Amino acid sequence: MxxxxxxxxxxxxxxxxxxxxxxxxxxxxxxxxxxxxxxxxxxxxxxxxxxxxxxxxxxxxxxxxxxxxxxxxxxxxxxxxxxxxxxxxxxxxxxxxxxxxxxxxxxxxxxxxxEFEIQARSQSTELDENHIFNRWERLVRTHVERLGKPANNAANRRYATGLADAGFVEIVEQKWKIPIGFWPKDLELKKVGGCNLSLFDESLEGFMLFTLRELAGHTYDETQEIIDEMRTALGNPKLQPYYYM
Structure with missing residues (x-):
């Protein structure tokens, strides 16, 4: 980053x-x-x-x-x-x-x-609840929370409120839109998006095999189908994918 x-x-x-x-x-x-x-x-x-x-x-x-x-x-x-x-x-x-x-x-x-939000989004298209970006967020959040670990902490402002409760002061919370892929026109953002796309491409399978197979009970083939669908969507420049950090 x-x-x-x-x-x-x-x-x-x-x-x-x-x-x-x-x-x-x-x-x-x-x-x-x-x-x-x-x-x-x-x-x-x-x-x-x-x-x-x-x-x-x-x-x-x-x-x-x-x-x-x-x-x-x-x-x-x-x-x-x-x-x-x-x-x-x-x-x-x-x-x-x-x-x-x-x-x-x-x-x-x-x-x-x-910290990044686990919800991927599209800048160019309104996505229905069955789109892989939205299904992915529900899968990750639901099954991580089954392990007793709260998820989507950034989106739910748990860091800001938790730090204040612990005694921290002068808390500053900022939010940035981080591109995924080479779709931005700005050269620096294009570089950031390309790095993000490579990171997701390399890490999706390792991250989701445990979540989808061990926690959600999917077969290996079902898991690969979901991962491939997510990988394809992230690499689709027409969607202009991004997430918030």
């Missing part, structure tokens, strides 16, 4: 000298690595359940394998900046997550999350 923000890694007004920074759900660690290179005096920690980070990283980056749903081991008021993105449906207890964020953020520190 840094392409959409003209290469900016963050939007919060963290100042020029952040000292301790935490990246939640760090994945490959690319955000933590780039942030550490931009701020060589900062201590940057990346946390994830999976050990997918590279071995060779800047000396001011440390990666840890941990479950964010557990109790955090860091000291209270420890981090100047906590960053997260794409944590949709990761938490059974969102209020606990928000309380831990508040507990471990320094007074005057910042938390920033970028």
């Amino acid at each position: 840094t392409n959409f923000f003209q290469g900016r890694l963050y939007l919060a007004p963290i100042g020029d000298y952040p000292q301790r920074v935490l990246d939640l759900g760090t994945g490959t660690g690319i955000w933590a690595i780039e942030f550490a290179e931009q701020f060589p005096s900062a201590e940057v920690y990346g946390i994830d359940l999976s050990p997918t980070q590279p071995d060779w990283v800047p000396t001011n980056v440390k990666f840890q394998i941990d479950d964010l749903e557990g109790n955090w081991a860091w000291r209270e008021n420890h981090f100047d900046f906590i960053h997260a993105r794409n944590l949709e449906a990761c938490f059974r207890d969102l209020p606990k997550f928000f309380r831990q964020l508040y507990k471990h953020t320094k007074p005057g520190g910042w938390f920033e999350i970028k």
Whole structure:
């Protein structure tokens, strides 16, 4: 998503000298690595359940394998900046997550999350409720919530209200339309849309096999049919697909 923000890694007004920074759900660690290179005096920690980070990283980056749903081991008021993105449906207890964020953020520190809605939309066409974009949203939301994890948190403003309930102030909520595919005329948005289309194309099957087969009870062939229908719709420039972040 840094392409959409003209290469900016963050939007919060963290100042020029952040000292301790935490990246939640760090994945490959690319955000933590780039942030550490931009701020060589900062201590940057990346946390994830999976050990997918590279071995060779800047000396001011440390990666840890941990479950964010557990109790955090860091000291209270420890981090100047906590960053997260794409944590949709990761938490059974969102209020606990928000309380831990508040507990471990320094007074005057910042938390920033970028989250997308699970509902794909069309800019050019009014879609009926049986369109794959709408069926897809219902499938994901229904079966993720069966696992006890609330879904569509961004669309339902659970982050903004939950952070306020935990004690955060000066909460800023912004919403952007993110294209999927090469349909935008603007060259930068076309690039963002192309990256998004590649991401969806690569991740749809892995994400939905468990949801559709194990939770929804679909056969493998039924699952592939739904995935193929979604992939085709996302790649259809006439629909001008997008989602909100």
